Amino acid sequence: MKTLSGKTVVLAVTGSIAAVETVKLAHALRRRGATVQAVMTEAAAGIIHPDALAYATGRPVMTRITGLVEHVLYCGEGGAADLLLIAPSTANTIGKIACGIDDTPVTTFATTALGRGMPLVLAPAMHESMYRHPAVAGNLRRLQSWGIDIVGPKVEEGKAKIADNEVIVLHAERAVSGRPLAGRRVLITSGPCAEPIDDVRVMTTRATGRMGRALALEAFRLGADVTxxxxxxxxxxxxxxxxxxxxxxxxxxSVCRDEGVDIYASAAAVSDFAPERREGKIPSGSPLAVRLNPLPKIIDEVMAACRPVTVAFKLGWHEEERARAMLEAGARMVVVNAPPVMGATEGSFRLMTADGVTDVTGSKEEVASAIWSGLL
Incomplete structure (x- = not known):
């Protein structure tokens, strides 16, 4: 899905060894539809050649500020860029930005972007001991207080490694979305449940959680606090x-009671029945009768307990009458689909609200986008 279509991202690269990951990052941003313009420090150009990023972005790479005042053309008032993404960012660059020091192309872009008030995302990468330095931690808190989105690193093997490209791209998408769900607490149930029959076997469904994942990541892109x-x-x-x-x-x-929920999407294939569990392992080779006991409907309890904006899911086109009953009971939207969609990457869905019915066919990312658009 082209979530960054029509957006220009300035990818600013500094002198961390993680700069070698930026070719893949540039490709990931472009696959989402972004136009990517790279700018590099001299130290970054010593780690990865500018030609590599020129190939990845399809554009000449900026390694110095010239008389064309590139920082103003992209990040100044009315500039061409929608987002400044600094990835990776060294401790040195973080400190310079926090103190307003401009002595590299990247820090000059950052000062200009901050002055304009445009979205800025920063992904630190350094040794763990540097990341733990009180000054670095303080500088990161200062940048966050200015509205810069800090993409936390993966701390492992004594290093604060740059976040995965998927995570960085999600933060980029969130930064330019306008965040219509900012401040909203979204709770989603996703995937299958597994009910034990004995100590070895379980009863479950073919659900994979793809729909729940698509809903959760789209809610994050739109600025929500997602659980x-x-x-x-x-x-x-x-x-x-x-x-x-x-x-x-x-x-x-527990989440409803202790934290509160604004929007609840019940995308999980929650077990309708639980088998009476046997201790140990049931011996094989003989016929077996398993008693199934009905389970409470979680969605009914959530709607009664905290009355969030609720998105329900019903499996089977024949369930439309029951879907309408759920709308009458207080659900904002009921998403109806057929069994072949379970576990698939795409399919046909019917979005039912009090205002009417919308049929959506496509990837689950596209369906999730349609669901959230229907709620906003």
């Missing part, structure tokens, strides 16, 4: 790990 209750891990959001429907119910109601 996902599921058995997986998604980037850029708070993940609460659960396995069974009972654990999911407990976690969801």
């Amino acid at each position: 996902v209750v599921h058995s997986d891990t998604f980037p850029c959001v708070r993940n609460i790990r659960v396995v069974t429907a009972g654990e999911m119910r407990e976690a969801v109601l």
Whole structure:
């Protein structure tokens, strides 16, 4: 999905060894539709040749400020850029930006961007001991107080490694989205639940969590504070790990009760039944009857407990009457799909609201975008 279509991103590269990752980052931004213009410090150009980024961006790379005042053309008032993305950013560059020092092309771009008030995203990368330095930590807090979005590094092997490209791109998308969901607390249930039959076997569904992931990442792009209750891990959001429907119910109601929820999207294939569990492993080879006991409907309890804006999902086109009943009960939107969509990367969905019905066919990213557009 071309989430950055029509946007110009200045990719500013400084002298961290993580600069070698910027060719892939530039490609990732362009796949999302962005026009990418690279600017490099002299130290960065000693790590990765400017020609590599010229190839990755399809544009000449800026390695110095000339009489064309490139920093003003891109990041000044009325400039061509929509976002300044500094990735990777060294401790040196972070300190210079925090103190308003301009002695490299990147710091000059940063000062100009801050003065204009345009979106700025910064991804630190350095040794862990440098990242832990009180001055560096203080400088990062100062930059955050100025509205700069700091993409936290991965701290491992004694290094504060630059964040994954997927995470950096998500922050870039969020920075230029206008953040219509800023300040909203979004709670999403996602993926399958697994109910134990014995100590070995479980009863589950074919759900993969792709729809929940698409909804969560789109909500993040739009500026929301996102919590996902599921058995997986998604980037850029708070993940609460659960396995069974009972654990999911407990976690969801805890978030509703203790933190509050503005929007609830019930995208998980929550178990409708739980088998009566047998201790140990049931011996194989003989016929077996398993008693299934019905489970409470989490969505009904959430709607009654905290009355959030609710997006419900119903599986099966024949469920439209029940979907309308859910709208009458207070759901803002009911998303209806058919079993073949479960686990697939794309499909056909019917978005039902009190105002009417919208049919959407496409990738789950595109469907998630349509769902959030229908709520805004």
